[in-house]
Amino acid sequence: MMADILTSAGQFRHKAVGIHKGGEVHHVAPPAHKVSGLMADLMQWLQQAxxxxxxTSYVFHYEFEFIHPLC
Structure with a gap:
C-alpha cells in the first residue's frame, strides 16, 4: 500500500539524522552504520528484561528514540 509513497518503509535508515528545532540541534542520532547492531542489542535486552x-517499555522507548533507526 505504501510502496509508491515511502519506498524505505520498514528499513533501517542509511544516512545521518538529527532532531532540529529553530535551527538548533537537539539530538544527533548514532551513525547509520551502527543502527543494525544497536537495534539487535536493544532487542536482546528486551527479551531478557x-x-x-x-x-521496560519506558527504557525501550527512550533507547529506540535515541537510536532513531527509521528514516
Whole structure:
C-alpha cells in the first residue's frame, strides 16, 4: 500500500539524522552504520528484561528514540 509513497518503509535508515528545532540541534542520532547492531542489542535486552513491564517499555522507548533507526 505504501510502496509508491515511502519506498524505505520498514528499513533501517542509511544516512545521518538529527532532531532540529529553530535551527538548533537537539539530538544527533548514532551513525547509520551502527543502527543494525544497536537495534539487535536493544532487542536482546528486551527479551531478557526482568523489570516491571512499564519500566521496560519506558527504557525501550527512550533507547529506540535515541537510536532513531527509521528514516
Amino acid at each position: 526482568k523489570d516491571h513491564p512499564l519500566i
